Amino acid sequence: MNKVLLSGNEAIARGAYEAGVQIATGYPGTPSSEILATIAKKYKDEIYAEWSTNEKVAMDVAAGAAYSGRRTMVTAKQVGMNVLSDALLYTVYTGIEAGLVVITADDPGMFSSQNEQDNRWYAKLAKIPLLEPADSQEAKDFVVLGIGLSEEFDTPVLIRTTMRVSHSKSIVLEGERPSVPQEVGPFVRNQEKYVCTAMWAKKRHPVVEQRLVNLARYAEDAPFNHVEWAEHSLGIIASGVTYMYAREVFPQASFLKLGMTFPLPEELIRSFADGVEKLIVIEELDPFLEEQIRAMGINVIGKEIFPPYDELLPDTLTQLGLESGLIDEAKGMTHSVTVPTELPARTPVLCAGCPHRSTYYWLNKMKMPVAGDIGCYNLGCLPPFNAQHTMGCMGASVGVLHGMSIAGVPEHAVATIGDSTFFHSGMPALLNMVHNQSRGVVIIMDNGSTAMTGHQDNPGTDWTLQGKDAPHVEFEPLVRAMGVEKVLTVNAFDIGEVESGLNECLAYDGPSVLITEGLCAQLDRTPKPSYMVNPDKCIACGACLKLGCPAIVKADKVDEKTGNPKAEIDPGLCVGCDICRQVCPVEAIQISKDRETQGDR
Amino acid sequence: MKNISFLVAGVGGQGTLLASDILAEVGMEAGYDVKKSDVLGLAVRGGSVLSHVRWGEKVASPVVRKGDMDYLLAFEPLEAMRGVEFLHPKSIVLCNTKAMPPITVSGGSEVYPTHEQVIRVLQSAAATVHFVDASAEAERLGNLKVANVVMLGAFSTLLDVPRKTWEGVVLSRIPQKYVALNQNAFHTGCTVVKRSQLS
Ligand code: SF4
Numbered sequence: 088m089n090k091v092l093l094s095g096n097e098a099i100a101r102g103a104y105e106a107g108v109q110i111a112t113g114y115p116g117t118p119s120s121e122i123l124a125t126i127a128k129k130y131k132d133e134i135y136a137e138w139s140t141n142e143k144v145a146m147d148v149a150a151g152a153a154y155s156g157r158r159t160m161v162t163a164k165q166v167g168m169n170v171l172s173d174a175l176l177y178t179v180y181t182g183i184e185a186g187l188v189v190i191t192a193d194d195p196g197m198f199s200s201q202n203e204q205d206n207r208w209y210a211k212l213a214k215i216p217l218l219e220p221a222d223s224q225e226a227k228d229f230v231v232l233g234i235g236l237s238e239e240f241d242t243p244v245l246i247r248t249t250m251r252v253s254h255s256k257s258i259v260l261e262g263e264r265p266s267v268p269q270e271v272g273p274f275v276r277n278q279e280k281y282v283c284t285a286m287w288a289k290k291r292h293p294v295v296e297q298r299l300v301n302l303a304r305y306a307e308d309a310p311f312n313h314v315e316w317a318e319h320s321l322g323i324i325a326s327g328v329t330y331m332y333a334r335e336v337f338p339q340a341s342f343l344k345l346g347m348t349f350p351l352p353e354e355l356i357r358s359f360a361d362g363v364e365k366l367i368v369i370e371e372l373d374p375f376l377e378e379q380i381r382a383m384g385i386n387v388i389g390k391e392i393f394p395p396y397d398e399l400l401p402d403t404l405t406q407l408g409l410e411s412g413l414i415d416e417a418k419g420m421t422h423s424v425t426v427p428t429e430l431p432a433r434t435p436v437l438c439a440g441c442p443h444r445s446t447y448y449w450l451n452k453m454k455m456p457v458a459g460d461i462g463c464y465n466l467g468c469l470p471p472f473n474a475q476h477t478m479g480c481m482g483a484s485v486g487v488l489h490g491m492s493i494a495g496v497p498e499h500a501v502a503t504i505g506d507s508t509f510f511h512s513g514m515p516a517l518l519n520m521v522h523n524q525s526r527g528v529v530i531i532m533d534n535g536s537t538a539m540t541g542h543q544d545n546p547g548t549d550w551t552l553q554g555k556d557a558p559h560v561e562f563e564p565l566v567r568a569m570g571v572e573k574v575l576t577v578n579a580f581d582i583g584e585v586e587s588g589l590n591e592c593l594a595y596d597g598p599s600v601l602i603t604e605g606l607c608a609q610l611d612r613t614p615k616p617s618y619m620v621n622p623d624k625c626i627a628c629g630a631c632l633k634l635g636c637p638a639i640v641k642a643d644k645v646d647e648k649t650g651n652p653k654a655e656i657d658p659g660l661c662v663g664c665d666i667c668r669q670v671c672p673v674e675a676i677q678i679s680k681d682r683e684t685q686g687d688r
Numbered sequence: 689m690k691n692i693s694f695l696v697a698g699v700g701g702q703g704t705l706l707a708s709d710i711l712a713e714v715g716m717e718a719g720y721d722v723k724k725s726d727v728l729g730l731a732v733r734g735g736s737v738l739s740h741v742r743w744g745e746k747v748a749s750p751v752v753r754k755g756d757m758d759y760l761l762a763f764e765p766l767e768a769m770r771g772v773e774f775l776h777p778k779s780i781v782l783c784n785t786k787a788m789p790p791i792t793v794s795g796g797s798e799v800y801p802t803h804e805q806v807i808r809v810l811q812s813a814a815a816t817v818h819f820v821d822a823s824a825e826a827e828r829l830g831n832l833k834v835a836n837v838v839m840l841g842a843f844s845t846l847l848d849v850p851r852k853t854w855e856g857v858v859l860s861r862i863p864q865k866y867v868a869l870n871q872n873a874f875h876t877g878c879t880v881v882k883r884s885q886l887s
Pocket residue numbers: 436437438439440441442443463464534538539607608609733
């Protein structure tokens with residue numbers, strides 16, 4: 088058997104391969120994006136993979152594929168599950184013809200999400216089995232198991248990872264791919280099962296309830312729920328990567344390690360509880376296990392000690408263990424050094440040459456309220472721009488803008504939304520603005536890809552995840568067809584065009600759309616000369632520094648009159664986008680003769 | 689077999705993740721159980737990147753506690769300073785000397801620590817500190833991008849794993865036409881740390 092080092096996400100992709108999955112769909116989102124990327128790269132011949140326009144669409148596509156007899160997987164990040172859930176809930180009633188697993192990649196610690204939510208509740212809400220892998224080996228194995236469970240119990244199965252499972256790497260033993268049919272038969276006509284109209288769906292509900300009872304029975308001696316006996320004074324119930332942390336921090340304790348966390352194996356939990364003096368549950372975020380165990384009438388401690396927010400990393404567990412008296416001294420822990428000086432922060436910034444820079448430059452200058460959205464451009468809320476005043480979820484900006492408009496906000500407001508986000512869920516909101524005759528400017532910042540999550544394709548790109556050609560959907564005709572009368576397209580790298588475009592839209596009494604076009608700096612491979620500041624001409628006004636380009640820095644030289652530092656450009660970082668040259672009032676910025684950027688960073 | 693824990697610190701875009709991947713794989717090839725944990729996402733747009741890598745007989749947690757890191761491999765001095773809270777008095781540090789001031793320094797009002805501060809903080813936190821001007825070595829080799837391979841070469845001399853194993857892993861990840869360059873970079877790294885030990 089081949090031994091390889093895989094991230095949790097790569098292992099899930101491998102699991103799909105070994106489970107005989109033939110179709111995989113999803114929408115990109117950290118920390119889930121690498122699953123489909125890996126499938127598209129490594130298992131292209133065996134598994135069809137696509138980025139769908141949003142998670143709900145991905146789930147509907149998956150349902151159709153699983154109804155048609157193909158083993159299928161869907162992936163979403165934690166908040167992506169909110170979008171996906173509408174479609175998930177009907178598949179619970181219908182069941183499937185071939186295995187269907189849904190992956191939710193949660194984000195305790197909020198590394199790249201707008202909230203911290205515990206998606207295990209979705210399993211309870213939907214009444215479907217829930218698996219929680221603790222490392223890459225389990226991530227792979229649980230996909231194979233999940234497909235098996237799905238087919239055995241005729242239900243979709245939810246697999247929940249967290250950022251640390253998805254993005255950590257550990258050793259995996261690879262297995263083989265089973266043989267799967269090349270062709271599927273004619274579509275099954277089983278209306279009472281697959282048409283969720285009330286009269287038929289009503290009969291499916293008891294089936295769903297009975298299925299849960301059967302699953303709970305199965306969970307009692309399922310291989311992935313097991314007890315590890317050690318000292319009987321302390322028993323710990325844990326799942327996912329939290330189990331790994333707890334193993335290390337409480338080496339003497341007995342453990343009940345749950346691989347399947349819904350429905351729970353009540354008898355197993357009861358016998359474990361009977362065998363220990365003190366029973367605790369360690370789980371990140373909500374008391375999902377704790378509440379269910381308490382409801383069994385079992386005395387258990389959890390959130391009293393371990394808070395329902397942030398990760399419960401080994402450091403935190405050690406500290407809480409000491410505070411609560413679960414550990415007497417931090418065994419084997421050496422003291423840590425404190426950093427003596429305040430260190431300057433290194434926050435993420437819009438890349439050198441980012442097409443979004445010009446828009447935020449003007450939004451900052453014009454001082455109007457801005458409803459923001461999800462993408463790299465969310466960095467527009469930070470200095471030096473501070474030009475974004477709301478941000479909630481995918482596609483929210485356009486609806487929020489309309490709300491501001493009908494509320495009668497006296498200023499002219501603006502929404503900023505990226506190309507992929509607009510396709511994802513901005514479109515219905517724009518139609519709503521048209522239909523309800525709103526006023527406000529929607530800026531579609533078209534950088535030609537889904538940049539933040541790793542430059543995935545979307546309907547605006549002319550390629551697909553698997554590298555096939557695709558029709559490139561143009562924004563201007565699309566938006567016009569949706570009924571917007573005022574539509575302008577400008578070059579994002581032309582400061583003047585962006586300004587006049589914005590002004591023209593702002594003056595319009597109705598909904599308008601400004602499309603700022605400019606390729607993402609990470610995708611633009613055309614070599615352009617880098618720029619430099621002529622120190623003799625620079626008057627240290629700071630105009631270019633307000634662009635927040637990482638290539639522009641304060642120089643050691645100061646202006647004699649004001650004492651302010653002059654500007655300087657790092658030739659290694661500048662990609663020659665030309666924007667700074669356009670904002671300099673005295674033409675101090677020019678193309679550097681002695682150095683060309685390579686465009687191959 | 690005792691667990692060995694490594695902190696790899698750098699700036700998004702510097703090849704920090706590639707280096708920690710290589711370090712993890714070297715451990716696997718050397719017969720250890722291995723785990724590593726990264727933080728990805730928007731952090732990659734020029735933010736701080738910290739990776740935890742662990743080798744051992746059986747590794748449970750991919751994340752290491754503060755005070756438990758045996759080695760710090762830092763691609764940038766400021767990021768090295770950020771990492772010291774993970775170290776213990778017997779830790780060993782290898783740090784690239786090339787500074788990359790964050791935008792809060794270059795465009796804002798914060799101050800980058802002086803070279804003396806960096807040395808003082810690292811030396812007070814760890815048993816041994818090696819500095820390598822990997823970026824200068826890389827520039828000398830004609831390609832700034834191999835700075836991380838120079839660092840890995842230097843780092844390899846601090847560990848008890850055969851050089852063959854290291855080179856095998858490093859070169860397996862390099863496209864054919866860059867193999868010679870990277871081999872050179874790795875060798876350069878192996879020699880620079882010896883020099884820095886002598887001085
Ligand atoms: S990745 Fe592209 S869109 Fe994102 S900040 Fe960089 S240049 Fe801008």
